[in-house]
Amino acid sequence: MSEMATNKPATQDRRRPGTFRAALKRDLLLAFRNRRDLVNPLVFFLMVATLFPLGVSPEPTFLAELAPGLVWVAALLATLLSMDSLFRADYEDGTLEQALLSPQPLILVVLARVTAHWVMTGLPLTLMAPLLGLMLFLPSEGMPGLMLSLLLGTPTLSLIGAIGAALTVGLRKGGMLISLLVLPLYIPVLIFGSGAVQAAVTGLPLAGYLALLGAMLALGLVLAPLAIAAALRISVSG
Amino acid sequence: MAEALLKVEKLFCERDDRILFDGLSFEVHAGEVLQIEGQNGSGKTTLLRILSGLSRNFEGDIAWRGEPLDEAMQDFRASLLYFGHQPGVKATLTPEENLNWYAALHPDIDVDGIADALSRVGLAGYEDVPCHNLSAGQHRRVSLARLYLSRAPLWILDEPFTAIDKKGVAEKEQLILNHAARGGAVVLTTHHELTLAGLRRINLDDRAGTS
Numbered sequence: 001m002s003e004m005a006t007n008k009p010a011t012q013d014r015r016r017p018g019t020f021r022a023a024l025k026r027d028l029l030l031a032f033r034n035r036r037d038l039v040n041p042l043v044f045f046l047m048v049a050t051l052f053p054l055g056v057s058p059e060p061t062f063l064a065e066l067a068p069g070l071v072w073v074a075a076l077l078a079t080l081l082s083m084d085s086l087f088r089a090d091y092e093d094g095t096l097e098q099a100l101l102s103p104q105p106l107i108l109v110v111l112a113r114v115t116a117h118w119v120m121t122g123l124p125l126t127l128m129a130p131l132l133g134l135m136l137f138l139p140s141e142g143m144p145g146l147m148l149s150l151l152l153g154t155p156t157l158s159l160i161g162a163i164g165a166a167l168t169v170g171l172r173k174g175g176m177l178i179s180l181l182v183l184p185l186y187i188p189v190l191i192f193g194s195g196a197v198q199a200a201v202t203g204l205p206l207a208g209y210l211a212l213l214g215a216m217l218a219l220g221l222v223l224a225p226l227a228i229a230a231a232l233r234i235s236v237s238g
Numbered sequence: 239m240a241e242a243l244l245k246v247e248k249l250f251c252e253r254d255d256r257i258l259f260d261g262l263s264f265e266v267h268a269g270e271v272l273q274i275e276g277q278n279g280s281g282k283t284t285l286l287r288i289l290s291g292l293s294r295n296f297e298g299d300i301a302w303r304g305e306p307l308d309e310a311m312q313d314f315r316a317s318l319l320y321f322g323h324q325p326g327v328k329a330t331l332t333p334e335e336n337l338n339w340y341a342a343l344h345p346d347i348d349v350d351g352i353a354d355a356l357s358r359v360g361l362a363g364y365e366d367v368p369c370h371n372l373s374a375g376q377h378r379r380v381s382l383a384r385l386y387l388s389r390a391p392l393w394i395l396d397e398p399f400t401a402i403d404k405k406g407v408a409e410k411e412q413l414i415l416n417h418a419a420r421g422g423a424v425v426l427t428t429h430h431e432l433t434l435a436g437l438r439r440i441n442l443d444d445r446a447g448t449s
Contacts, residue, residue, distance in 0.1 A: 030328065030330055097324070
């Protein structure tokens with residue numbers, strides 16, 4: 001017994017990276033088994049690019065001018081669309097309670113969940129973006145800016161959105177409230193993200209925009225898990 | 239007498255302008271089985287959620303091994319097995335994957351014991367079947383398998399016998415007795431008639447203030 005007690009800190013430290021890995025593995029597996037839900041945001045993303053020229057104007061010069069903002073807005077809304085379900089299933093089947101009661105740090109579990117969410121939505125959106133760019137006649141000089149800004153921006157969108165999802169998980173209809181809570185925080189990401197694409201199109205240096213997006217991501221990575229964990233405890237406590 | 243594992247003093251909880259309990263005080267010692275009784279809606283689940291640290295919607299003091307619960311949270315969580323209203327089982331995962339995840343959350347659990355725990359709850363051969371293909375009782379058995387795995391001294395069980403067959407209930411009763419005999423403590427709610435020796439009961443029906 002005393003041997004066990006002295007060994008405990010060492011085993012815990014050895015296992016701690018395991019928590020994140022195990023949670024990430026589980027979340028990716030869950031996402032994979034429910035993969036039909038994952039297609040929704042991607043279809044939405046594609047639909048915007050398909051319908052917009054039909055609804056407004058198929059004029060290439062006009063579309064090329066709108067493309068940076070349009071792709072970014074579509075990516076942002078597609079992310080937002082997928083946010084509501086982030087913790088809902090876990091809340092309803094009681095696995096969220098179990099995670100909250102675990103002696104392991106909740107922020108690791110939460111970070112794994114957001115990472116899995118990004119891998120299943122943000123990353124595919126980023127990879128699909130050039131296709132949308134092409135459909136909207138975005139000049140080819142703009143492509144690297146589009147990809148890089150989405151690569152840095154979508155994880156921030158997932159992190160911020162998860163705060164809103166955690167705050168509203170206890171409410172039966174939280175979808176609308178998430179949008180209200182989260183959209184103001186999405187705006188800076190949108191401005192600098194589409195700004196980066198504009199700059200890339202006109203041949204201006206990208207570094208400033210990307211640095212700002214990177215800074216937002218770094219800040220989000222450090223602070224958002226704390227906020228998400230605290231919000232989940234409040235939601236479940238209610 | 240040894241120090242109480244869990245000590246509750248003057249607990250007050252109100253929900254939707256209705257007082258569920260007021261001035262509720264009790265202790266849970268090692269080796270004890272405590273049954274919370276009451277009608278539907280009397281606040282049994284609420285009390286268990288408060289005791290487990292999930293809900294903070296209360297007034298009063300809860301101490302874990304003599305320390306206020308808020309300060310002893312880390313130790314408390316490592317010593318707690320909570321079986322909630324929802325079994326905490328992912329329908330799209332297999333029983334084995336579910337328990338593996340639980341083991342990742344609780345580092346003191348021996349992962350090699352998972353297959354054995356599943357066969358003890360009668361799920362041998364179902365390890366690789368997604369839980370949504372299991373019956374309601376089997377679904378809850380996946381969660382009950384944690385009782386065989388956990389080394390936590392305090393068990394808080396909310397209706398653990400719902401949808402479990404007679405034989406299963408008898409086994410779980412024995413398991414609860416064994417746990418208490420080993421020096422563990424159990425707080426549970428159930429509508430089954432428990433025939434455990436040394437069972438202590440708290441009834442919530444008469445605890446409500448004048449409503």
